[in-house]
Amino acid sequence: MTPALEKEAASILSMNSIEVLYDNVMLAIKGVSIQVPRGGMVALLGSNGAGKSTTLKAISGLLKVERGRISRGEISFDGSVITGLPAQQRVEMGICHVIEGRRVFEHLTPDENLEAAAPVSMNRATLKAEKQRIYEYFPRLAERKNSQAGYLSGGEQQMLAIGRALMTQPRLLMLDEPSLGLAPFLVTEIFGIIRRINKEQGLSVLLVEQNALAALEIVSDGYLIENGRVVMHDTAQALKSNSDIQEFYLGGGSATNFHEIKHYSRRKRWLS
């Protein structure tokens, strides 16, 4: 085997030169290649509009409902090509995408949120055990399991969204900006739980974040995406010490607030 093929065999997810078109005209990502090692944790970083969510939707199959499609490239999961499969089938295979914005089922209780996501074929006993497993990871949810999910706090809703995804029995969990709008202590708590699940269950994780500082603390390596292209791929250690990353994403440099950092980052791009 060539080294490249060997690397692919060790990956649970392998995405090769993927191009995505929305509405047949808008080219949102332009040849993105990403590998997620089996049991590994990888971050996908980048600013607003870079193409992070589009990349996740290409993997989960949720592109279709947004009138997007993969116009080039191939995605394989656990050795089989999934590029054209419907989203539901990908969930059954073990890919679950926690979409942006903590979209819990608001009018259901947390308990019902978890039940809704359980595979149809799961029997009662397993269902109960699985819910229990998730309440152990997220004790805050257990306390509020019978209140209406729409009235949970932001952190609790994010925990519920993750717990709900875990009910589908994924082998690859993809999280789209789970830290958005959450207090730092909650981000630490949630990322800690994700790390724990990754360690204990061997769950592979692909984490999309604008909050690079927090993300790079828990992943082994990261990709940086800009304007629909991967512009950097390195270990988390190397990325953390990279001066450009520090300047733009870790809050270093001369900019003093988020708005300025974003503004500045729009002027200077790695590729354009």
Next chain:
Amino acid sequence: MDLILLAELAVNGVLTGLLYSLFAIGLVLIYKASSVPNLSQGGLTMAGAYVVLALAHDMGLPLWVAIPLAAVVMFVFGMGIERVALRRLAGRPVVMILMMTLGIDIFLRGTTLAIWGGTSRSVDLGVSYEPLFVGDILVSRIHLLGAAVAILLFVVFVLFFRTRLGIRLRAIADDYMASWSVGISVERGVGLSWGLASIVAVSAGIIWGEIQGVDQSLSLLLLKGLTVAVLGGLDSIFGAVLAGIILGIIENVGSAYLDPFVGGGSRDLIMAAVLILTVMLRPHGLFGRTDIERV
């Protein structure tokens, strides 16, 4: 006006109102899944009644066979509507789905007219027309039966929405995208709602067909059913039942007082006033859910 008469008007108002609820439950089921008021619910109700007639009178099956069979036929038909007409509209503006339901209604009216003609036919459920005295109050047996069916369906659906399948349907009603993301088949869920609403349509079609005969005018039940559903909040089954009762009382008692002054026709005015006032003053109805503000 004496008290007994008032009580009689109120009691019969409740019964008639529950018959509106019977119709409105179908609207609520579809609104939950598709976020549109189904403008073809009247057409479905009429079609349901015609299918029962076709099986019972034209093919000679006994009613106890014809009615469940019609329910199955209409269930499959409702699922088919989702598959053929609605699936391709997923993700499109809601107004297009609304127009599609209008199209389906026109189609159903045209088809039933072409097949069964315009003359009114009777169902012959075998319910006696002898009025029933409950104490001093006079009630109609068929209205009593219809009200019982409405309450039975209400209980069945309340229980259904607590099952795992029912929870998944409520999840779909909350958020299509989130449902897809965890592998819930939104398409099948929406299809199931249409199938169930079509079964409700069969039961409403039989009861209303027995009361007023089966002809094209059955489809006009949509107007009163919609008023009830809107007052109840469009996505609440309990709301539809309560709104039916309230509207039935207002309509029956109100029109008895008003008709002598306006020379008849005040029922429609009362309906119109309720619909307009609800939309103006309480757009989410009595029990409709409002979207929860996120912090």
